[in-house]
Amino acid sequence: MLQYTIRRLIGMIPIIFLISVVVFSLAKLMPGDALSGKIDPLNSDPAYIEEMREKMGLNDPIHVQYIRWMSGVVKGDFGDSFVHKREVMELVGDRLPNTIILGVSALLITYCLAFLMGRFSGRYAYSIGDYLISGFNYLALAIPSFVAALVAIYIFSINLGWVPATGSIGSGVEPGTFEYFISKAKHTILPALVLGSLATASYTQFLRNDMIESSRKDYVRTARAKGTKESTIYNKHILRNSIIPIVTLLGFDIASIFGGAIITETIFTYPGIGYLFVESVNARDYSVMMAIAMMLTVLTLIGNLIADLLYGLVDPRIRLS
Amino acid sequence: MKKSSLWLVSVMLIMSLFLAACSKETANEKPAEGDKPAGEVKEGGTVTFGYTQPFKGVLSYAYYEGEDDVNALQFMHEALIKTGDDLTPQPNLATWELSEDHMKLTFKLKEGVKWHDGEELTVEDMEYAWYLIADPTYEGARFANVAMIKGAQEYHDGTAETIEGIKVIDDYTIEVTVTEPSVNLLDNIWVYPEPKHYYGDISSKELPDSEQIRKNPIGVGPFKVKNIVAGEMIEFERFDDYWQGPAKLDGVVYKIIDGSLAQGLIQNGEVDVIEAPKDQWAAIKELPNVNAVEADAMSYSYIGFDWGHYDNEKGVVVSDNQKFQNKALRHAMAYAIDRQAFIDGFANGLGKPLNTPFPSVSWAKIDDSEINGYEYDVEKAKELLDEAGYKDVDGDGFVEDPEGKPFTVNFDAMAGAETSEARAQFIIQSWQAIGLNAKLNGGALKDFNLFYDTIEADDPSVETFMGAWGLAADPDPAGIWLSTDKWNMWRWYSEESDELIKKGVTFPEDESMDITEHRQQYYDEWQKLVNEELPIIFFEQRIDPWAINKRVQNVKVTPFGTDDFHLWAVTE
Numbered sequence: 001m002l003q004y005t006i007r008r009l010i011g012m013i014p015i016i017f018l019i020s021v022v023v024f025s026l027a028k029l030m031p032g033d034a035l036s037g038k039i040d041p042l043n044s045d046p047a048y049i050e051e052m053r054e055k056m057g058l059n060d061p062i063h064v065q066y067i068r069w070m071s072g073v074v075k076g077d078f079g080d081s082f083v084h085k086r087e088v089m090e091l092v093g094d095r096l097p098n099t100i101i102l103g104v105s106a107l108l109i110t111y112c113l114a115f116l117m118g119r120f121s122g123r124y125a126y127s128i129g130d131y132l133i134s135g136f137n138y139l140a141l142a143i144p145s146f147v148a149a150l151v152a153i154y155i156f157s158i159n160l161g162w163v164p165a166t167g168s169i170g171s172g173v174e175p176g177t178f179e180y181f182i183s184k185a186k187h188t189i190l191p192a193l194v195l196g197s198l199a200t201a202s203y204t205q206f207l208r209n210d211m212i213e214s215s216r217k218d219y220v221r222t223a224r225a226k227g228t229k230e231s232t233i234y235n236k237h238i239l240r241n242s243i244i245p246i247v248t249l250l251g252f253d254i255a256s257i258f259g260g261a262i263i264t265e266t267i268f269t270y271p272g273i274g275y276l277f278v279e280s281v282n283a284r285d286y287s288v289m290m291a292i293a294m295m296l297t298v299l300t301l302i303g304n305l306i307a308d309l310l311y312g313l314v315d316p317r318i319r320l321s
Numbered sequence: 322m323k324k325s326s327l328w329l330v331s332v333m334l335i336m337s338l339f340l341a342a343c344s345k346e347t348a349n350e351k352p353a354e355g356d357k358p359a360g361e362v363k364e365g366g367t368v369t370f371g372y373t374q375p376f377k378g379v380l381s382y383a384y385y386e387g388e389d390d391v392n393a394l395q396f397m398h399e400a401l402i403k404t405g406d407d408l409t410p411q412p413n414l415a416t417w418e419l420s421e422d423h424m425k426l427t428f429k430l431k432e433g434v435k436w437h438d439g440e441e442l443t444v445e446d447m448e449y450a451w452y453l454i455a456d457p458t459y460e461g462a463r464f465a466n467v468a469m470i471k472g473a474q475e476y477h478d479g480t481a482e483t484i485e486g487i488k489v490i491d492d493y494t495i496e497v498t499v500t501e502p503s504v505n506l507l508d509n510i511w512v513y514p515e516p517k518h519y520y521g522d523i524s525s526k527e528l529p530d531s532e533q534i535r536k537n538p539i540g541v542g543p544f545k546v547k548n549i550v551a552g553e554m555i556e557f558e559r560f561d562d563y564w565q566g567p568a569k570l571d572g573v574v575y576k577i578i579d580g581s582l583a584q585g586l587i588q589n590g591e592v593d594v595i596e597a598p599k600d601q602w603a604a605i606k607e608l609p610n611v612n613a614v615e616a617d618a619m620s621y622s623y624i625g626f627d628w629g630h631y632d633n634e635k636g637v638v639v640s641d642n643q644k645f646q647n648k649a650l651r652h653a654m655a656y657a658i659d660r661q662a663f664i665d666g667f668a669n670g671l672g673k674p675l676n677t678p679f680p681s682v683s684w685a686k687i688d689d690s691e692i693n694g695y696e697y698d699v700e701k702a703k704e705l706l707d708e709a710g711y712k713d714v715d716g717d718g719f720v721e722d723p724e725g726k727p728f729t730v731n732f733d734a735m736a737g738a739e740t741s742e743a744r745a746q747f748i749i750q751s752w753q754a755i756g757l758n759a760k761l762n763g764g765a766l767k768d769f770n771l772f773y774d775t776i777e778a779d780d781p782s783v784e785t786f787m788g789a790w791g792l793a794a795d796p797d798p799a800g801i802w803l804s805t806d807k808w809n810m811w812r813w814y815s816e817e818s819d820e821l822i823k824k825g826v827t828f829p830e831d832e833s834m835d836i837t838e839h840r841q842q843y844y845d846e847w848q849k850l851v852n853e854e855l856p857i858i859f860f861e862q863r864i865d866p867w868a869i870n871k872r873v874q875n876v877k878v879t880p881f882g883t884d885d886f887h888l889w890a891v892t893e
Contacts, residue, residue, distance in 0.1 A: 032770020039773055039808065041800045042791050043386070044462035046807035052460070084377050085384065085460075085529035094551050150581065158585035165582055165591065167553045171367075171574045267579050271375065271552040279375055284770060 005309065012301050016294075020073065023293045024066050027286050033058055034082040034284045056082065069290070078291035083283045088291045092273065096258070098168050099272030102195070102265070103257030105188055109196025114203030115243075121204065122211025122242065123234050130208070137201035149194050149267040156190055163190050166269040191268045195261050203246060210242035244314045251307025255299040259292075365571040366891035368873050370396075370883075371587075371595035373580035375552040380538035382513035383453050384461045384529040393555050393575045396886055397437070398540025401428055401447065401512040404881065408684055408794040409837075410507040414442065414514075414541065414564070423502035423828060426510070430493040435562040436516050437539040437546075444495035446514035448487055452476075453515060455484055456525035466511040471498040504826050504836055508795035514541075543568040543887035553577055568887040569875075583868075587611060593870040594883065600739060602669040602866045614867040616878045617682045621675055622789040624658075624732075624748065624858040625811035626651060630779035638804050638812040644784065647723075648854065649709035654730075654785075655695045655858045656702035657755045663747055664861055667740045672861040677848040678790075678798060680862040682880050684837065685796035685844040692852040702755040711756075719758035730759040733775070733786035736766035748787065759785075776810055786810075787860070794881075796844060798822050802851075813856035821847035 035052055038044045053059055057068065072079055078088035117137070121130045140148075157165035163186050164170065170183040214220065215238055223233050262274035269275070273292060280288040376389035382398060385391055405411035415428040434442040454463050455473045467473050472485025486498035499506060516539055523531050533539075538546055541564065544557035555575040561567045578586055584601045586592045588608050597605045606613035626645040631638050645651055660674040676694055679686040706712075710723030722728040730752060734745040745761055752759035762782050767775060776783055788810060790801060799822055800806055804814045821843050829839035852859075867878050872892050877885040 030770070031768070031774045036770045036773055038386075038462065040791060041808065042793050045465050045800065048462045048464065055460070083386070085379050086535075087530070153582060154585060157591075158582075158589050161589060165586060166578045167550070167576065169550055169553070171369075171548075171554060171556050171576075267581065269375070269553060269577050269579050271550070275375070275552070 001309070001312065005305070008305050008308075012298075012305075015301065016298060019297045020070060020294060021066070023290050023297070024069060027290050027293075028062060028065070030281075030284065032284050034286065037283060069287075073294065078294075079287040081280075081285050081288045083280070083285040084288070088287050091276070091288060092291060092295070095271055095273050095276050098270065099259075099265075099274065100257060101184070101188055102192055102261070102270060102272055103259075105192035106195035106199070106261070107253055107257060109192055110199045110203060113197055114200045114207065117200065118204040118207025118211070119234075119239060121208040122215075122238070125208065125212050133204065134208075137204050140198045141201045143198065144263075145194060145198055145261070146263045146267055148198055149191070149264050152190055152194050153267070163187070165190075168270050168272075187270075191261070191264050191270055195264050203249065206246060206249070207242055210245060211238050214238045214241050247314060248307050248310040251303045251305070251310055254303035254306065255296055258299050259296045362569075362874055362890045362892050364569070366893065367572045367574060368570055368593045368889055368891060369574045369576050369591065371576050371578050371583070371592035373578060373583065373595075373598065375577050376555070376575075378535050378549065378551055379529050380546070380549075381515065381528070381534045383450055383463060383511075383515055384534065386462065389577075392882070394540070395542075395882065396544040396557050396573050396575070397538065397542040397546060398513065399542050401430070401514070402507060404794045404879075406879070408682065408880070415512075417507065419506075423506070424499055426497045426499065426506060427490075428495050428497075430495075431564060432493055434541055434564040436519065436541055437560055438516075438519060439562070440516070440518050442514060442541055443492040444489055445492075446517050447495055447512075448489055449517035449520075450513060450515040451484065451487060451511060453525045453528070454511060458524060458526035460526060461529075463511060466509055469499045469501070469503065469506065469510065471500050474500075502828060504828060504840060505795040505797055508793065516540075544570075544573055547572065563887060565887055569890040573886070573889075584608070587868050587870070590870060593873050594876060595868055596882075597866045597868040599668055599671050599866060602671060605868050606866070608868070610871050612869040612871055612873075614869060614876075614878045615671065615864050616867060617673075617680060617880055618791075618863040618865045619680055619682060619794070619880045620789060620791040621678060621680055621862045622787060622860040623678075624654075624785055624787050624860055625776075626857060627779075627784050627786075627811065628814070628856065629812040631777075631807060631809075631812060636805055638806075638809050638814050640812055640814040642812075647709050649705045650711065651855045651858070652695075653702040653705040653709070653711075653755060654752060654757070655855060656698045656705065657757075658748060658751045658858070659697040660861055661697070663744070667744050667747070668861075669866075671864040671866055673864070674860070675862040676859050677852050678802070678859060679796055679844070679848065680792070680880075683792070683796050685841060687845045687848040687852075691845070692849060695858075699755060706755060706757075713756060718756070719753075720756040728758060730757050731762035731782055731784040732759055733762045733772065733783055734766055735772045735787070736768050741766055745787075777807075779812070789863075796840075797826055798847070799826070811857050815850075815854070815856070818847060818850055818854075821850065 033053070035049045035058075038049055057065060069079065076089070080086065081088050081091055084091055117133045121133045124130055153165045156162050168184065168187050169180070170187065173180045173183045211234075220233060220237060223237055259273060261272075262278055264270070265272045265274040266278050276288065277292045279285075280292070370392070372389060372392050374387070374389045376393060377385075377387065379385045379390050380394060380397070382394055382400075385394060399414060401413060401415035402410045402417070403413040414434055415430045417429070418427045419425070428444065428447065430442065430444055436442060451467050451470060451473070453459065454461065454467045455470075455476045457477060457479045464477060468477075470484060470486045472481055472483070475481035476484045488496040488498070490496055497510070503509070519539055520528060520531070520533050523533070528534055536549065543560055543563045543565070545560045546555060547558045548556040554577065556572060557575070558572040559568045559570065576592065578592060580598045583592070583595060583598050584605050587595065587597070587605055588610070590610065605611060627642055628640040628645065629638060629642045664670060664672040664674070673681070675681070676689070676692050677687060706720055711720040711728065713719060714721045714725050720728060732745065732749055734741065734748075745766060749759045749761060762784070772786070776786055776788075801808050802818065802822055803809065804819050825840050825843040825847065829836060867883070869876050874890045874892060875885060875888040876883055
C-alpha cells in the first residue's frame with residue numbers, strides 16, 4: 001500500500017507539469033491582461049500602462065514568462081496579484097477559511113439529505129416516495145445553481161427576512177463572541193443549503209441502488225429466514241454494508257470543498273475562493289487565476305488518490321498494485 | 322409506515338417550494354412602508370452604502386485603482402482641494418495662491434485638521450504624498466499627477482535625491498514650483514495628503530501591502546475605519562475630531578452585494594444608498610421606500626469610425642483608411658440612428674443624446690443651438706448617401722461605394738449587459754435601413770478585453786465600434802483627442818483640432834481676460850469642428866441612477882458620486 005501510494009505520488013509529477021502548461025497557455029490565450037482594464041483617462045495614461053507591462057514582464061516571450069512563473073511555483077511562490085497588490089498565497093489564505101466553512105456545511109447537508117433520502121428509496125424501492133425522491137434529485141440536478149440561489153434569496157432573505165442575503169458576516173459583531181458565531185452561521189446557512197441540496201442526486205441514487213442490490217443477497221435472505229425484524233435487517237445489516245462504498249466518494253469531494261462554489265459564492269457575495277476566481281478571471285489577474293487552478297488540480301489528484309486508497313481499505317477484494 | 326409518509330410529505334414540500342419559486346416571483350410582496358412622510362431627523366444611526374463589485378482593500382488614495390476602493394476611501398479621507406458644483410476647484414483642507422507667472426503654487430493649510438489617530442495634519446504629509454508617488458519604486462498610476470512638479474521626473478528616474486520644486490515654508494504652508502505654466506494645474510496636481518508619521522519608513526513599493534493601508538488605514542475624513550472584512554464589507558464609525566464638526570451618523574457600512582439582488586436589497590432596507598444597476602432602474606425607482614435621484618454623469622458613449630492606425634515609432638495617428646473619409650457618409654450614418662429611442666429602449670431613459678464630447682454638466686459645453694443636433698432623419702441620411710455617390714447599382718438593396726464596388730460596414734461592440742446584443746442589432750439595423758450593408762464584425766460581440774485589444778492593435782477588420790469614455794472635471798480633451806494620443810482610438814488626424822486643443826490650455830495674452838472665458842472660446846471652436854467633421858458619432862451622455870432610502874437625508878449626488886458625508890442623517 002505504501003509502495004502504491006508513493007508510486008502514485010511520483011506519477012502525479014508529470015501530470016501536474018502538463019496541467020501547468022495547459023493552465024498557463026489558457027490563461028495567456030485570453031485576450032487582454034490585468035492592464036487592459038486601465039483604459040481610463042481619469043486614472044491612468046498609456047505611458048503608465050506600457051511601463052507597467054514592461055515591469056511585470058508581460059512583453060517577454062511566452063516561454064520566458066512560463067519559466068519565470070513555474071520556477072516560482074516550484075518554490076511555493078505564486079507571485080503577486082496585480083489587482084490586489086498582495087501576495088497570491090496570502091490572498092488565497094484569507095479566503096480559504098470562508099470557503100472551507102461553506103464547503104463543509106454544504107457537504108454535511110448533502111450527506112444528511114442523501115442519507116435520509118437514499119435510505120428511504122432503497123427500502124421502499126419503486127414506491128411513490130421513491131419516485132418522488134428521484135424526481136426531486138433529477139430536478140435539483142437540472143436546476144442551475146444561480147437560479148436556485150436567486151430563488152432562495154428572494155424567498156428567505158427578501159420576503160421572509162430570516163437570513164441575510166449577502167456576505168459572510170454581519171456588521172458590528174466582535175470576532176470570537178457567541179454573536180459572531182451566530183452571525184457567521186446565519187450567513188452561511190443559505191448558500192450551504194443551496195449548494196448542498198442541489199448535489200444530493202449521486203449520493204442518493206448510489207445508496208439506493210446499493211441497498212436494493214444488498215437486499216437480494218444471501219445474508220439478507222438468511223436474516224429474513226431467521227425471522228429478524230424487517231427494520232433491523234435494513235437499518236443494521238444492509239445499511240451498514242451499503243454505506244461503506246459511499247465513504248470512498250469523500251475523496252472526490254476534497255477538491256470541491258477547497259475549490260469553492262464559483263456561482264453560488266458570487267451571487268451571495270460570499271468572499272471565498274470561487275468568488276476570487278471569477279473576479280480574477282474578469283480582471284485578468286493571471287497570478288491569482290493560475291494559482292487557484294493549480295491548487296484545484298493538485299487537490300483533485302490527491303482526492304482521486306485518497307478515493308482509490310479508501311476503496312482498498314473498505315473492500316479487501318480490490319488489490320492496490 | 323407513519324415515518325415514511327412524513328418523509329413523503331416533506332419531500333413534496335421541498336419540491337413544491339422549487340416549483341412555486343419557478344413560477345412567478347411577485348406573489349407575496351412586503352407591505353409598503355416608505356409611503357409615510359419622512360419623520361424627524363434623529364441623532365446617530367447607521368447607513369449602508371452598497372456597491373456591486375468586490376473591493377480590493379487598497380485604502381490609500383495614492384495607491385487605489387478602482388471605484389470599488391475609492392467608494393470606501395471617500396468616507397475616510399479628503400483632499401486639499403475639492404471639485405465644486407460647477408466642476409471647478411474649490412478650497413477644502415487648504416486654500417491656494419498662484420504666482421503671477423503661474424509657476425509657483427502655494428497651499429495654505431487649515432490649522433487643527435486631525436488625522437484619525439489624533440495627530441495634526443501638516444504640509445509635510447502633502448510633501449510626503451508627492452514623494453511616495455514620485456518614488457522610483459512606485460507602481461501606482463498617479464505619477465502623471467506629480468510629473469509637473471519641478472524635479473519630480475528626475476527623482477522618479479533616480480537621478481536626483483530630492484524633488485527640487487517642493488519647498489516647505491512652515492507647518493501650514495508649502496510652495497510648489499512647476500515645470501511649465503498650465504491652466505488646469507489645480508485639476509491635475511495631486512492633492513491627497515498621506516500620513517507620514519503613521520506610515521513610518523515603509524517603502525513606496527511595500528506600502529500597498531502594509532497593515533497601515535490594508536488593515537488600519539487612517540485619513541482626515543468624517544468617518545474612521547472600524548472593521549474591514551476583506552472583499553465584503555467595511556464598517557466606519559464617526560470621527561469626533563473631524564474638522565467640519567462631527568458627522569451626524571454613528572457610522573456607515575460599505576457593503577458589497579451582487580448586482581442581480583440590488584432591487585430586493587434596496588426594497589428590504591439591507592442597502593440604503595447605491596448607484597443602481599441601470600437594467601433594474603424601472604423597477605427600483607418605483608419602490609415606495611426609495612428616493613430615486615438621476616444625476617448627469619461625466620461620461621459619454623460614441624460610435625468610432627476607423628480612420629487608420631497608430632504609428633508607434635513616430636507616436637502619432639495616421640488617418641490612412643479611405644473608407645470613412647467622406648464626410649457625407651459619416652453624417653448619413655449619424656442621421657440614421659434614433660438615439661433617443663435607443664436610450665429609452667435599452668437604458669430606461671438614463672441618458673441624453675449628445676453632439677460634442679462634452680457632457681452638459683461641463684462648463685465648456687457649447688450651446689446646443691450653435692452645433693448640429695443630428696436629429697434622427699432617415700430620408701436625409703439616404704439623400705446624403707445618394708449625393709455622395711453611394712448608390713445601389715446592382716439592386717441588392719444595399720448601396721455600393723461611388724466607384725460601384727460593394728460597400729460593407731463592420732460594427733463592433735462590447736458584450737456584458739443582457740441587452741448588449743440587442744443594442745448592437747439596433748445600430749446595425751439602423752444603418753441597414755438607409756441601405757448600408759452593415760454587420761456585426763465576426764458575427765459576435767467582444768468582451769471588454771478583446772474589444773480594446775482588437776481596436777488598439779488596429780485590427781483591419783475593425784471599421785466602426787461603440788465605446789465610451791469617463792471624463793475628469795477639467796474639459797481639456799488632450800489624452801484622448803490629440804493626434805499623438807494612443808487613446809485616440811479612432812485614429813483621427815487633424816492639425817486644426819490639435820491646435821485648438823493646445824490653445825485651450827494656454828493663458829490669455831491679455832492679463833485682464835478671464836481664463837475660463839479665454840478657454841471657452843477655443844473649446845467652442847473645437848466643438849464646432851468635431852461636431853461638423855464628425856470623426857466619431859457622438860452617441861449619448863450617461864445619467865447615473867441613485868437609489869437612496871427615504872430614511873436617509875442630506876445625501877448630495879454629484880456627477881462623480883455622492884458627497885457631504887458628514888451631513889448625512891437618518892429619520893426614524
